[in-house]
Amino acid sequence: MIFRAVLMTAHYRKVTAAINNSLEFITAESRTFNWPNAGFEFEFSGTSAEVYVDTAQPIDSTAYNMVYFNAAVLDENDEVISVNRMALKNGWNTIYTSSAADKVKIMLVRSSEACRGTIRMSKIRTDAAPSAAAPRQKQIEFIGDSYTAGFGNSPELSEATYYCAQNTDNWNSYTGFVARHYKADNTVIAYQGKGVCVNVGGDSTETMSQQFNYSDIVVPSKNMSTRETWNFMKYRPQVVVVWLGTNDNTGMSKAGIENPTQYFQDNYVKLLENIRAKYPFASIICCSRTNWGYPEQVTAAVEQMGGEAKRFYNLRLTSFKASSFGHPNVEEDKAIADELIAKIDSIRDVWHTVDIGSDETVSIIANYNTGVINVIGKTPEPGDQVAVYVLHHGETEFSADGAAYID
Template identity: 30%
Template sequence: MFLSVAFVLAATIYGGAAMPGSLEESLLLNGRWSVQDSCLCASAPAVSISFNAKTTEVSFDIEGLARFRLDIDGKTQKYFTSNERKTQKFKAPKDGKMHLFRLIKVSESNPGKICVRDISLAKGGTFGERPKQSNRRIEFIGDSFTVGYGVEANNVNDGTPFEKTNNTKSYAFLLAEGFKADYHVNAVSGRGLVRNYANMVPEWTIEHLYDYTVMGAPEQDANTERWDFERFHPQVVVVFVGINDFQGEPPYADVGKFKQAYVKLLDRLRALHPGVKFLLVATKTWPNDDLGGVVEGIYNDQVAAGKTDILYKFVYTENTALHGHPSENSQKELANTLRPLVARLGGWLSR
């Protein structure tokens, strides 16, 4: 016999958010989740579900291909993989006390999605109060560097993206954790702002995917749900896009179109989230090192126009992990480099 969360009613979700159903005050969400009649669906990196519970066992009914991490009281307990719909069961501390559980999706869905259809506790188990939302909110908009693509690989040919990607080892997750902030990681590997790597699926760039709740779904269903921007108002947005616009096989993105789309995104976010601050990030691209100059030019234009809500940083990374992506050590260094800038923008201490 189990006590379970039934995903049957609508809910208002704001950043870390309440689940639908009779236990709507029990669950806290981070990242973009689609709240449907019978499940929660998502594709974004590092989406998570947190809740307090007193139980000897917790079960997750999950459908879709993904790797997950289960934390209890802030400590990693288990990594596991889902694919076909299956109930995953895990032992919990048998001390009769309330504990904090967090389920984090560590792999990428690109394209695709996962659905959590139920969360159950053992007989006699009880859900506690919903974990508190943070007063700090940060969003990351990016590509594979932000996803944490291949970060666990020992070299550029070690394993597959599914096996070696771990969002919780990306600079984005590390920064959010360090600030104890609610977060959204809206990043998709291989995608640029206006031009994707090797011009793959050219109609589905970040510029177009950004409007969807489940960003991995529109390629398969163009009628998928649009994101309601009232559900999460970030205080700081880290924009690290453009690597795929200007790297790999030509032709590269038209600089004029890229600048126009970049500024349009900034202006749109200002309108959606009054008072929001921006950190623009760029790095070296191959074979032409164009990205830094283009983004720095956008930043300079913004400052010249009187914008005071914005900072810029050019970063260097050690791209020794899978397919030439930042290693775990490099992701940590990247987080350390950006931390004081994010703290300055948010008016936050690191802890």
């Protein structure tokens, strides 16, 4: 079989891929894929696809701590056809085979956490010409710790009686359930043991407030991650979910911080200010448990940032349970996802689109946040009059900025 070798230039955070359709075998600078859900996506009509792993570095040689990814196959409507969880190893790894050359979308995304093993990949090859998958209209970013990464949420996947890579599956964390509910792109900026300003051990090394700015996660024990600053223009989520505070709450006494509640709130506000600077129009949902992780300070920080009038929202997760290694299992993650979905659905114009509608004219909506032009109604033709609406995000209603004719 003759394979096409394609250059993979997937972004660290965003699930996408720029594809080079050359028949030549192309070498590429390898990339790390260490954030949960980091990976790439492409479309093709073929029967086989592989990915080349330059370096996989699990923390040990057991199956418990391999570097796990999920290879998902989606149809043209973004419905999941199948998901195959696999441990990727050095060299070529088969991620898709089929007896029929149907047009499908292949998504390869990280399942396990980087603290159990890191990875570099550089290219894919297929038996039919691939093309880059278009970004989805809905986009979400999740910022958190082990709860968000999916720490130990799938004990049935492993014989291990302790947390390991094999029983951690970000695909089936609350982040995955929420993203698939909306058929949204999602990035997961999460790492176990990290806090807003103090980590679980009482140190303040590479907290999530710092890690948020990086292209890929910094794993101190592995020489595979860099502190390259992420280009925030590459991915513009309409919804950002922040769930942090548990590790700060545990680590404060070890750190000897005076007035820890105020210290946490001040630093949480600084994190929210940074997120708002990066994503000016996003709805930012701040989650907390009801009885741990500084829920009162999270609420106060949301109010300090202007609350719902400034698109900051507070969510106390009353559904939170932790039956798997002190963390939610898959069913408990589903309950958290349901609670978060209800919150997202309650936010007006959360996805920055409004169907204004008209029988006689075409409504064109310019999305300030993403630059996307949404056409509501029939496709405009030469001579048609169209109503042009620009979404103004803030405290006012959306307004029509004028009318125009299609040349």
